[in-house]
Amino acid sequence: MGRKIKVLVAKPGLDGHDRGAKVVARALRDAGMEVVYTGLRQTPEQIVNAAIQEDVDVIGLSCLSGAHNTLFPKIMKLLKEKNADDIMVIAGGIIPPDDHPGLKEIGIAKIFTPGTSTQDIIQFIKENVKT
Amino acid sequence: MFDLDQVKKISEKKEEWNQTKVKKVVERFGERKEKFTTSSDIEVKNLYTPAEIADMNYLKDLGFPGEFPFTRGVYPTMHRGRTWTMRQYAGFGTAEESNKRYKYLLEQGQTGLSVAFDLPTQIGYDSDHDLAQGEVGKVGVAIDSLADMEVLFDGIPLDKVSTSMTINAPAAILLCMYMAVAEKQGVSFDKLSGTIQNDILKEYIARGTYIFPPTPSLRIITDIFEFCSKNLPRWNTISISGYHIREAGATAVQEVAFTLGNGIEYVERAIKAGLDVDDFAPRLSFFFNAQMNLLEEVAKFRAARRIWAKLMKERFGAKNPKSMMLRFHTQTAGSALTAQQPMNNIIRVTLQALAAVLGGTQSLHTNSFDEALGLPTEESVRIALRTQQIIAHESGVIDTIDPLGGSYYVEALTNQIEEEVMKYLKKIEEMGGMAKAIEAGFVQNEIQESAYKYQRAVEAQKEIIVGVNQFIVDSEEEIEILKVDPELEVRQIQKLKELKNNRDQAKVDAALKAVREAAQGTDNLIPPIYEAVKVYATLGEICGVLREVFGEYQAALI
Numbered sequence A: 001m002g003r004k005i006k007v008l009v010a011k012p013g014l015d016g017h018d019r020g021a022k023v024v025a026r027a028l029r030d031a032g033m034e035v036v037y038t039g040l041r042q043t044p045e046q047i048v049n050a051a052i053q054e055d056v057d058v059i060g061l062s063c064l065s066g067a068h069n070t071l072f073p074k075i076m077k078l079l080k081e082k083n084a085d086d087i088m089v090i091a092g093g094i095i096p097p098d099d100h101p102g103l104k105e106i107g108i109a110k111i112f113t114p115g116t117s118t119q120d121i122i123q124f125i126k127e128n129v130k131t
Numbered sequence B: 001m002f003d004l005d006q007v008k009k010i011s012e013k014k015e016e017w018n019q020t021k022v023k024k025v026v027e028r029f030g031e032r033k034e035k036f037t038t039s040s041d042i043e044v045k046n047l048y049t050p051a052e053i054a055d056m057n058y059l060k061d062l063g064f065p066g067e068f069p070f071t072r073g074v075y076p077t078m079h080r081g082r083t084w085t086m087r088q089y090a091g092f093g094t095a096e097e098s099n100k101r102y103k104y105l106l107e108q109g110q111t112g113l114s115v116a117f118d119l120p121t122q123i124g125y126d127s128d129h130d131l132a133q134g135e136v137g138k139v140g141v142a143i144d145s146l147a148d149m150e151v152l153f154d155g156i157p158l159d160k161v162s163t164s165m166t167i168n169a170p171a172a173i174l175l176c177m178y179m180a181v182a183e184k185q186g187v188s189f190d191k192l193s194g195t196i197q198n199d200i201l202k203e204y205i206a207r208g209t210y211i212f213p214p215t216p217s218l219r220i221i222t223d224i225f226e227f228c229s230k231n232l233p234r235w236n237t238i239s240i241s242g243y244h245i246r247e248a249g250a251t252a253v254q255e256v257a258f259t260l261g262n263g264i265e266y267v268e269r270a271i272k273a274g275l276d277v278d279d280f281a282p283r284l285s286f287f288f289n290a291q292m293n294l295l296e297e298v299a300k301f302r303a304a305r306r307i308w309a310k311l312m313k314e315r316f317g318a319k320n321p322k323s324m325m326l327r328f329h330t331q332t333a334g335s336a337l338t339a340q341q342p343m344n345n346i347i348r349v350t351l352q353a354l355a356a357v358l359g360g361t362q363s364l365h366t367n368s369f370d371e372a373l374g375l376p377t378e379e380s381v382r383i384a385l386r387t388q389q390i391i392a393h394e395s396g397v398i399d400t401i402d403p404l405g406g407s408y409y410v411e412a413l414t415n416q417i418e419e420e421v422m423k424y425l426k427k428i429e430e431m432g433g434m435a436k437a438i439e440a441g442f443v444q445n446e447i448q449e450s451a452y453k454y455q456r457a458v459e460a461q462k463e464i465i466v467g468v469n470q471f472i473v474d475s476e477e478e479i480e481i482l483k484v485d486p487e488l489e490v491r492q493i494q495k496l497k498e499l500k501n502n503r504d505q506a507k508v509d510a511a512l513k514a515v516r517e518a519a520q521g522t523d524n525l526i527p528p529i530y531e532a533v534k535v536y537a538t539l540g541e542i543c544g545v546l547r548e549v550f551g552e553y554q555a556a557l558i
Helices: A019-030 A044-054 A068-081 A097-105 A118-128 B004-029 B058-062 B095-107 B146-152 B171-185 B201-207 B214-231 B243-247 B252-272 B277-283 B294-315 B344-358 B378-394 B408-430 B434-439 B442-459 B487-502 B505-520 B526-534 B539-550
Strands: A006-010 A034-037 A058-063 A088-093 A110-112 B113-116 B163-166 B194-196 B238-241 B284-290 B328-332 B363-365
Touching: A006 A019, A006 A044, A019 A034, A019 A058, A019 A088, A019 A118, A019 B442, A044 A058, A044 A068, A058 A068, A068 A088, A068 A097, A088 A118, A097 A110, A110 A118, A118 B442, B095 B113, B095 B146, B095 B378, B146 B171, B146 B487, B163 B171, B171 B194, B171 B214, B171 B526, B171 B539, B194 B238, B201 B243, B201 B252, B201 B434, B201 B442, B214 B238, B214 B252, B214 B277, B214 B434, B214 B526, B214 B539, B238 B243, B238 B252, B243 B252, B243 B284, B252 B277, B252 B284, B252 B294, B252 B408, B252 B434, B252 B442, B277 B284, B284 B294, B284 B344, B294 B328, B294 B344, B294 B408, B328 B344, B344 B363, B344 B378, B434 B442, B505 B526, B505 B539, B526 B539
Parallel strands: A006 A034, A006 A058, A058 A088, A088 A110, B113 B163, B163 B194, B238 B284, B284 B328, B328 B363
Antiparallel strands: none
16 A cells, blocks of 8 residues: 555534544554544534545544434535545444434445444454545 | 551461462462553552551541541441432433423432533533534533523422532533522522532543633632522532543543542632632532442542542641532443443443442432433433432442441552552642643543553453453344434524514623623622523523633644
């Protein structure tokens, strides 16, 4: 592989629980990826703009507040509008199983639920990202 | 505490036992782990004897329940007198729905209310704000104005229940709304009992629902201390919270160190603002986490009580024993719950709740088994409440005070936790206090380091989580999850619109102007906020004014 995989770890919405996002960011870095973390309270527009500006291969969304069904579709729609839907989007947090099919339908590549090993996330990215 | 000749003999005998009996067995069969440690990386020995606590002085270090240094409990009779307050953190959707849940919980024997607000409310936005989209009513109840608060407490006599409100940055506004509801019910302020969390420092460290920068935030808190010391004598003005610090990944030692560090900062600010320590310190309360390592948790609570008592007496010169009593609420650890085999969480919660009870908690929230998957259902929250009731009424552990006191291990661990906490507090002191240590990112880094270390230990199977990295089943049974109706956001926004059309706008404008003037000056902010709340100025409007005057906090990225 020519260059490092670049990942934007993002916290959309008002949820402040970022332990998982930070642990994942650190694990991805340790696995040799370049990682940008947005910090808290990002709007879908801010996340999509940052992803395009930073030219990332992957966006990792983290949400535990239950707002995923509102925020994730907005992000996917904006990516499409800006012709950036080649960026792979993965998600994690408290996302009930019933919501998974709908989120996969709008193009989220994988949903990682609590208890996921960071190694599984790393492996999934390495196997599925287009660089 | 012991006959020193005896202790010497015990030490020698223990050494001999280790060298002969133990060594032989370990050489042949090994032990389960190379090294045994607690969550705080304190080494756990194979056996504890009087030798490990030989230099303790019973009267000085432990004393009696209800007496300095309160190691064995803050009250003389503890849970023999009455059980802790059983307080389930609850709230979702609209005020109507949450009101129903509260009445259900009270009917089921809950003894105090605990209000969960949604994120827009916690961050000072009305439900119609752009940033509130998708968040209204999700993690708690949506409160835009006094009108919602009136519905939330409809039919609940505020002189009979005590209410804990998990609210921080806009705590002053929610407290004023609560006072206004009381006034309408004809309940005088001196009868109100309960707690506002009101702990902004841990928001910057761990939880993220801050609004204003630290300096004005701390001023609001001091204003609340002052106002309540005169008007709401039974109200806990702050709940200095380690819970979220622990959830963010801190160890037990870090939880106590950073929580008490925050406590020190609040006390110092209030004293600097001219308050007498004994005027406000008796109303300070604490909030801790109960994690899985049962005995370390018990030791943690005991150590925290002793450290705080000493700090208040020796450092701040408190005279009133009530100022030295660390009273605390406990919540079982949300982060310990697993989405895998969720029924196992009932057992986890039981052990954690037991730790809190053995540690002498004043109030307790037990998590529901489905919380790694969504909001609790009526069934799961009832089981969580029953867990407390079974410990209280069937287990017998509360029939004597501090039953683990005197355990060689628990006492040794209590001492070690105190020692490690004091090292942290010294370090924070050298950095110029907690606000400075937070600004420098020190506290956040320490917590993140622990969180990452734990995650790696789990992945390396050095920490076992049943059902997650061992004892896995192939197919998980699906359980019912509570869903919040997305339509309620629309209804809440509609209600807000109607409120704004029907209120006296001139009164609102004048009240908001008074809030602005108080914020710009040095007058206590609570009276003008109370007036604004009463004429139905919204939470978003009041916070908006304060945002303009105080600015907003920008977190540094690390």
